[in-house]
Amino acid sequence: MRQIKFIAAAAAAALISTVGIAAEPAxxxxxxxxxxxxxxxxxxxxGKTLIEGHEVGSREKFRLLVDGDRVRGxxxxxxxxxxxKGSVIASAAAAN
Structure with missing residues (x-):
């Protein structure tokens, strides 16, 4: 269950926190x-967004591809x- 909650949190945090995406991702x-x-x-x-990262202090990595309202990876x-969720998608669209 922690895994599912994390994935949703990762996608939401990544898409909501971005004001704009630079050519070289920070x-x-x-x-x-x-x-x-x-x-x-x-x-x-x-039009898709790629989110790649890891948990600090562990080897747990994630790679998510956001396409419309679907997240896969x-x-x-x-x-x-x-x-x-809709609010996440709206934030992503505004950021792109």
Missing amino acids: EQSFTHEGHTYVYTQTARDN TSNGYPVSFRA
């Missing part, structure tokens, strides 16, 4: 349930797929 961070994560976010030409080597 590393950002967020904390969720006492765990700190760092990530980069890159806008793709096809891997977290700690496991495949994940879920529908993002």
